[in-house]
Amino acid sequence: MTVIRSAVLRGFRGLVAELGGDAEQLVERVGLPREALDVDEMMTPLASQVALLRLAVAELNCPDFALRLAGRKNIAMLGTMALALKACSTLSEALECAQRYLFMHSPGIRLSLETDPYGTPGVVALRNHVPPDDSRVHRSIEHGMGFLHRSITDLAGEHYGLVSVELPFQPLAPVAVFEEFFGAPVRVERPSAILRLSSRVLELPLRVQSDVHTRHLVEALLAQRLPPGETDLLAPRVRAVIQQLLGTAPTDVTAVARMLTISPRTLQRRLSNEKTSVTILLDEVRQTAARTYLTGSDMPLTQVANLLGLSEQSALTRCCKRWWGYTPSDMRTGALRNVVAPTAQQSGSQ
Incomplete structure (x- = not known):
């Protein structure tokens, strides 16, 4: 069973209340404990989190609920890993660090930096590995892509060189809502979930103050927590x-x-x-x-x-x-x- 930190629910209680709903009732209906709303380090079933987003969209009649929830988060949601990311010198180093240690947030999530699928010079693709053919996870993909965008914004600034966003489905909310959120063109029903970035942004110094000593200490801690076995x-x-x-x-x-x-x-x-x-x-x-x-x-x-x-x-x-x-x-x-x-x-x- 794939699990994910309960930190993914940050902001859920407040957003549901603003929309006239009962957050505690919703989490209980998908089998999650109420405590998951208020603590970060509880490991909960990813399937339950996916079901919760779908339920919230339907019950609250809010087609862009997952995107709104992502907009309430920042990179601090990643806990210890956020310290390592903030202590990197460039966005390229931060993405490499995230690829190595994202398992700490959820073993079922993976990112990769790849060549642009359209072959555009000076553009790279940051791919979020998800099962695009499963409609049950669409709201989870929306939330994940929104949070990924927010995290990069925290690290590199608001205008970090986002070229376009690729989504492997047609969202419930108008595409214009997504383009306003991302500040870039959004293309739907594409093969993969991707943020296309200017390659130059990878070497931009991060806007946060780098601390190489902090990064060394945090990465040493994270490395000790790498999962054992063949994937280690x-x-x-x-x-x-x-x-x-x-x-x-x-x-x-x-x-x-x-x-x-x-x-x-x-x-x-x-x-x-x-x-x-x-x-x-x-x-x-x-x-x-x-x-x-x-x-x-x-x-x-x-x-x-x-x-x-x-x-x-x-x-x-x-x-x-x-x-x-x-x-x-x-x-x-x-x-x-x-x-x-x-x-x-x-x-x-x-």
Whole structure:
């Protein structure tokens, strides 16, 4: 049975009351406890949540109920994961983080960043993996897409470069209602549930203040809670270990394997199966941390190099040139941000 955190019901009680209904009666009719309306961490059946949205639409005669409910939420609904997302440097990093840890909100929800289905240059597709052929979940898809939009808005700003919204069904409410909510064209009866974004927005600095230390701590906590079994990817755990060791201890295969209590050979084999390695993950962690230190602080470059576990400042310079084609000093003057981070308004106009 697929479950989801009761945080998805945030705002439900107030919205139902405004529409003249009884929220407690509605949740009881679909088999949910009343307490689910007021706590976030209760794991409840996803099927019951789906049934609740359908019931609310019918009983309250409100065809856009799911969208209205999404509009009452913000990224804080994701709990611990929201802290990690807010501490990312760019939207691309935040989406990658969400893809890794969204299971904590619900194991049945998955996102993926893909090429644009229409092949439009400069556009990428953020796909919400849902069963589009099941009409019972349409209201749940509306709510999920609305909340996804709200979350990105919280991270990247109101004009974050949304090109269009794709829905795999015809909504009950007029399409104009959805276009007003999203601030972008909405296309219905499409193959998948997708937000199409300007690719440039992925490298925009998030509007919230990045805190690399908070992100490292929260991701380490989240990695420890990854579900066991065949679906358990090792790469997020390795990344979290590297983040803990970076700048304070060796980050080679042997050291990482020791922290994970597995053999170096097993570590290398499993990462190879996931198309990555300790070296690749170490480089990714360093790049993320370097961007934060260089664009968000004025600490000496020798200290930045030390925090990244690099032997000397010249090694930092070589890494920056390889990652972005700029020196650390260029980063400090904003040269890189001027190239890859155009204004949100420009991104949204494409």
